[in-house]
Amino acid sequence: MTEDLVRLDISERIGTVTLNRPERRNAISSALARAVTARMNQAIESDEVDVIVLTGSGRAFCAGLDLVELSTSAHNLSPLDSEDGPWTPGNGMWVETDKPVIGAINGPAVTGGLELALHCDILIAAESARFGDTHARVGVFPGGGMIALLPRAIGQRAALAMSLSGNFIDASTALRWGLVVDVVPDEELPAAARRLAADIASADQRIVRAVLATYREAADLSPTDAVAHEGAVARRMHALVDPATIAGRREAVLDRGRAQTAVD
Numbered sequence: 472m473t474e475d476l477v478r479l480d481i482s483e484r485i486g487t488v489t490l491n492r493p494e495r496r497n498a499i500s501s502a503l504a505r506a507v508t509a510r511m512n513q514a515i516e517s518d519e520v521d522v523i524v525l526t527g528s529g530r531a532f533c534a535g536l537d538l539v540e541l542s543t544s545a546h547n548l549s550p551l552d553s554e555d556g557p558w559t560p561g562n563g564m565w566v567e568t569d570k571p572v573i574g575a576i577n578g579p580a581v582t583g584g585l586e587l588a589l590h591c592d593i594l595i596a597a598e599s600a601r602f603g604d605t606h607a608r609v610g611v612f613p614g615g616g617m618i619a620l621l622p623r624a625i626g627q628r629a630a631l632a633m634s635l636s637g638n639f640i641d642a643s644t645a646l647r648w649g650l651v652v653d654v655v656p657d658e659e660l661p662a663a664a665r666r667l668a669a670d671i672a673s674a675d676q677r678i679v680r681a682v683l684a685t686y687r688e689a690a691d692l693s694p695t696d697a698v699a700h701e702g703a704v705a706r707r708m709h710a711l712v713d714p715a716t717i718a719g720r721r722e723a724v725l726d727r728g729r730a731q732t733a734v735d
Contacts, residue, residue, distance in 0.1 A: 493529025533584025
């Protein structure tokens with residue numbers, strides 16, 4: 472069942488996790504929740520994976536919690552309860568990881584699906600992507616990180632406008648507001664996400680993971696404390712630097728920079 476509901480493909484240090492319930496717009500049922508947790512954790516624990524891409528099959532990224540299952544559940548507010556409390560994208564999706572997670576948003580990301588996207592580190596959207604928080608319209612209080620993460624991504628006022636109205640924004644608005652870093656034609660999304668993942672995978676993974684962890688930690692600190700924390704991490708990491716390795720990489724880094732900044 473896990474293999475059917477969520478796929479994991481690993482190649483060239485990239486693990487691609489695909490929600491595979493297109494007939495229900497990848498809505499999160501209890502079975503899909505368990506499957507995506509298992510697949511994400513499998514990618515996180517794999518020694519063959521440095522970067523994870525999370526995406527959906529069909530025309531939607533994720534339509535949120537399965538409202539059919541939700542409405543018939545004895546728990547009423549969540550059909551996904553466990554011994555640890557209600558399952559949400561925030562508290563039950565995957566174990567904490569130091570591997571970057573790129574969300575390739577191939578269509579609508581709604582409510583729980585938007586929360587799922589917000590737990591990714593970087594988002595790239597297809598032109599058909601749409602983003603919405605309909606908790607207030609459904610009548611369910613957010614519990615998967617919406618209130619904590621959406622204002623960090625787009626600012627307090629824009630987040631309030633989305634969450635209180637239930638209105639959707641399109642991909643171009645998401646780009647303008649800083650929710651996503653790029654918008655590409657639908658057919659180009661898998662390749663665009665994979666290119667970014669490959670760029671990250673080709674860098675020094677000790678530094679990638681230390682930088683990612685420090686970004687996350689600094690998000691909860693004041694600017695002054697964040698700068699001090701970064702300095703403390705830098706001092707620890709500098710002790711591991713091998714000057715000969717840096718010297719050997721210098722020309723390749725310079726060549727890559729020239730290629731990316733060249734003007735036709």
